[in-house]
Amino acid sequence: MSQWDDTQITGKLKEGGNKITKIYQIGRKNQNTHKIVVLETDIPLQPLIQIGQTGTKYRLEPYKNKPRFCNNCKHWGHHSSKCKNKTRCNNCGGTHKGKCLRTHPKCAQCLGPHLPKSPACQATVRELNIINEMELRQINYNTARKLHKLDKQQHSSIVGSNNINPNQLTKIGNEITLEINKSLTVLEKVINLIHQSNHKETKGIHKTLLNAKSEFQNLITVNDCIRNG
Ligand SMILES: [Zn+2]
Ligand SMILES: [Zn+2]
Ligand SMILES: [Zn+2]
Incomplete structure (x- = not known):
């Protein structure tokens, strides 16, 4: 994956009179390969942009809200970079170190007999509802989350x-x-x-x-x- 070159890429994205409102860094700080660009445009964007005739190609994808899953505490709702909880095992939800000895999964979120990302988990259903609500009402994550309190x-x-x-x-x-x-x-x-x-x-x-x-x-x-x- 190529490093992001701000001037080259933004230059390319501005072609045709597009206006860039904001650029967000995503992923790890030392990785500079993915960004979110807020762009005002009247023309459909090409899925690939190339810098120069033979230069690096960059893939463009429309931004979609994605469910947030924490790989540290194995809960939906935040990313591991923001996690303040203990590290939990994906298989048993426990805080043990080393290999998990449990044969059947136990969810870290609801203690149910499934993995935390399972569609059988209430918390997974809730997270998907939150994302839908965001799209539907054009509201941010926290507002949508309040509408879907896990009762x-x-x-x-x-x-x-x-x-x-x-x-x-x-x-x-x-x-x-x-x-x-x-x-x-x-x-x-x-x-x-x-x-x-x-x-x-x-x-x-x-x-x-x-x-x-x-x-x-x-x-x-x-x-x-x-x-x-
Ligand atoms: Zn977490
Ligand atoms: Zn375990
Ligand atoms: Zn669960």
Whole structure:
């Protein structure tokens, strides 16, 4: 992998009137091979750029939010460069040194019988939801993360008991409102898109969706009553 040459590459990227707003260094500090460039452009970018006729080729990829996995503590949500936790074993979630003796995996995050990156893990599902939410709402990681709080205790305390106390009811209510609002956001987006497309065939759907929207809004009112007891 070639070293990044700022002047040459930015020069190349600016061709055709493109404007560079920001350049971020990614990866290890001593590795200077990958960067994120925030670029304002009206033209589709070529997947490869070459410096000079025979010069080095650089691959260009559109930036996509990727799930963050920590190779140190084996949790989703941050990179190992930012990790303040103990080093954990990928196989058993333990903090032992040397070879792991456990035959069946135990997740470092949820203690379940799978590896931490497994799609069977709640934490993996959550991380993917966070990334989707970021794309959908164009929000940053931390904001999206707050919308997808892993309601581990909430869940277990509700499922694990025969009684629900008013405190839990408020919590459930909050969670329901959050979910309804999420659906409402998607619904509104679709309604707007259909409205803009202005096709005859979609007129009927438009009406149905508007009805659905008001149903959702009714649900929020009902749920407010639940929350307030
Ligand atoms: Zn970590
Ligand atoms: Zn282990
Ligand atoms: Zn797990």
